[in-house]
Amino acid sequence: MSIQSLGVGSGLDLEGLVGQLLEAERKPKTDRLDKREEEVEAEISGLGQLKSKLDDFQETLDDLRTEANLKGREPTIDNPTEGIEPFTAEASNSAVEADYQIAVTQLASGSRIQTADAVDGGFSDTSDSILSTGSGSLTFKAPEEDGGGGTDSFTISITDTMSLQDLSSAINANSDNFGVTSSIVSTGTADGGVKLVFTSDRTGDGNDLVIVNDSDIAELDRLSTVRSDEVTTTADNLSPVVPAQNAKATIDGIDVESSTNEFENVIENVEFNVTELSELEADGVTFRTSKLSIGFDNEGVEKTIRDFVDNFNNLNAEIKRLTKYGDSDLEDDGAFAGDSMIRGIQSGLNSIMFSAVNSSELGGLFQLGIEFNEDGDLEIGSYDKFGFGSGEDRLKEALTDSFDEIATLFTDETDGVAVNLYDFVEQYTSYSGLIKSRENAAKDVKDQLLDDREQLELRLMNTEQILRDKYLNLDLTVSKLNQTGSALFAALGSA
Numbered sequence: 001m002s003i004q005s006l007g008v009g010s011g012l013d014l015e016g017l018v019g020q021l022l023e024a025e026r027k028p029k030t031d032r033l034d035k036r037e038e039e040v041e042a043e044i045s046g047l048g049q050l051k052s053k054l055d056d057f058q059e060t061l062d063d064l065r066t067e068a069n070l071k072g073r074e075p076t077i078d079n080p081t082e083g084i085e086p087f088t089a090e091a092s093n094s095a096v097e098a099d100y101q102i103a104v105t106q107l108a109s110g111s112r113i114q115t116a117d118a119v120d121g122g123f124s125d126t127s128d129s130i131l132s133t134g135s136g137s138l139t140f141k142a143p144e145e146d147g148g149g150g151t152d153s154f155t156i157s158i159t160d161t162m163s164l165q166d167l168s169s170a171i172n173a174n175s176d177n178f179g180v181t182s183s184i185v186s187t188g189t190a191d192g193g194v195k196l197v198f199t200s201d202r203t204g205d206g207n208d209l210v211i212v213n214d215s216d217i218a219e220l221d222r223l224s225t226v227r228s229d230e231v232t233t234t235a236d237n238l239s240p241v242v243p244a245q246n247a248k249a250t251i252d253g254i255d256v257e258s259s260t261n262e263f264e265n266v267i268e269n270v271e272f273n274v275t276e277l278s279e280l281e282a283d284g285v286t287f288r289t290s291k292l293s294i295g296f297d298n299e300g301v302e303k304t305i306r307d308f309v310d311n312f313n314n315l316n317a318e319i320k321r322l323t324k325y326g327d328s329d330l331e332d333d334g335a336f337a338g339d340s341m342i343r344g345i346q347s348g349l350n351s352i353m354f355s356a357v358n359s360s361e362l363g364g365l366f367q368l369g370i371e372f373n374e375d376g377d378l379e380i381g382s383y384d385k386f387g388f389g390s391g392e393d394r395l396k397e398a399l400t401d402s403f404d405e406i407a408t409l410f411t412d413e414t415d416g417v418a419v420n421l422y423d424f425v426e427q428y429t430s431y432s433g434l435i436k437s438r439e440n441a442a443k444d445v446k447d448q449l450l451d452d453r454e455q456l457e458l459r460l461m462n463t464e465q466i467l468r469d470k471y472l473n474l475d476l477t478v479s480k481l482n483q484t485g486s487a488l489f490a491a492l493g494s495a
Contacts (some may be wrong), residue, residue, distance in 0.1 A: 007254060012142045017471065018471060020467060033449055033453055040449065041446070046322050046336055050435065057425065060307055067407050072296070073092065073300065076293045077291070077292055078291040078293070080289075081251065081279055081292065084273065084279055086104040087292075088272065088275065088430060095268070099291060103289045104274045108204060108245060111199075111209045112198070112242040118193025119148055119190075123194050128163060136155065137214045138213065140198075141153040142202040142208075153176075158215075166180070180200050181200075209244075209299070210226060211224040211225045211226070212228055221236070223447045224237055249263065250268065270494050301406060305395070317377075319346050322335050322336040353365060354372075357417060366394075371385070377490040
């Protein structure tokens with residue numbers, strides 16, 4: 001008999017009765033599954049949020065555990081006139097604190113070569129042909145930029161149809177061009193005509209551009225510095241109008257030079273780049289000096305320390321949110337209220353944070369101005385709580401008097417605060433760490449809950465069938481009794 005016919009024979013609401021019995025069976029089990037699933041979802045979400053904050057904190061620790069980030073040197077330059085900045089400077093962490101008086105007296109430059117006046121065998125117009133007949137080539141050469149002793153070069157083929165303008169364009173467009181720029185300048189006079197100007201970016205004394213007349217054709221002598229079989233310029237060839245030259249400067253009165261505008265280790269562990277000449281004194285001869293001071297990068301290190309405090313507090317706030325207990329029955333507990341793993345993270349961080357660092361004269365974070373406040377967060381306090389000066393005072397004193405000890409405090413391989421904190425956090429955040437294991441376990445529970453729901457529905461389907469079979473028999477029995485009673489009443493009525 002179909003589901004729709006249940007109760008038809010008896011007139012009883014057997015369909016509703018089966019539904020009520022099934023709901024009574026389903027609800028407590030479903031409620032338990034819903035509650036457990038809600039707890040697991042909250043756990044997975046909370047683990048994700050916790051790991052995100054731990055990752056942010058670990059990124060800060062990664063910067064702090066690197067000595068180079070805490071031993072920076074900061075060059076400052078005091079120029080005699082605002083707006084005139086002859087050089088910029090950088091210093092490595094090994095640079096010595098000192099002051100230098102520097103003047104830039106010459107900038108490094110490449111060589112410049114130009115063709116002769118038209119009246120002296122040069123060119124009258126940009127359309128002038130390079131060769132009257134035949135073909136040849138010019139090779140442009142200069143020392144390698146890295147100073148390795150080699151030579152860079154490229155070659156331009158010349159034909160009798162190539163004009164001066166064509167040659168200039170071919171030089172600039174050559175894919176092997178190592179730094180030669182070709183340009184045409186019109187003198188505006190018949191005698192001067194037009195000049196083809198070659199400029200090389202290879203700077204430094206002796207690094208002049210060489211243009212080789214590969215074919216030894218006389219007409220190409222007016223565009224070259226040497227012939228193929230020559231090693232020096234001859235009277236028939238061009239010479240650099242401006243030879244390549246070194247950059248020159250004085251440091252505390254000592255003359256120094258560089259083949260480029262970059263001076264490396266002229267001052268030990270300091271690099272400075274010259275960009276313009278220093279000003280001249282009133283005599284028009286003496287160059288005015290700028291003061292270069294190499295000092296500690298206090299500002300950068302202070303920012304790193306304050307970022308450390310802020311990121312720890314962000315992590316601590318998340319831990320407190322996840323582990324809080326509701327103040328009343330109306331307020332839910334955090335996802336990890338009373339959780340031993342989260343308590344272990346919090347206590348482990350606090351323990352490492354204020355352990356003694358014997359390798360640093362500072363001894364610990366307290367001497368750096370960092371302390372816990374009454375809410376359990378870190379702070380660099382603005383007033384004296386313990387008779388050792390305020391946190392701000394202790395931080396300034398450490399930056400001024402114990403700059404390199406700050407790096408040791410955080411980066412010592414044995415008991416550096418950042419090193420040990422990083423390793424501790426790594427136990428939880430790594431791919432095989434404790435949080436990942438916990439997430440995997442929670443996801444397994446979630447999968448099991450899905451299986452439990454499926455099993456519950458299967459059991460309820462079986463229970464429903466049993467109930468329907470039971471009440472179907474009842475329905476048939478009552479139906480038969482009703483039929484028998486009706487027949488009996490009918491017989492009695494006719495008697």
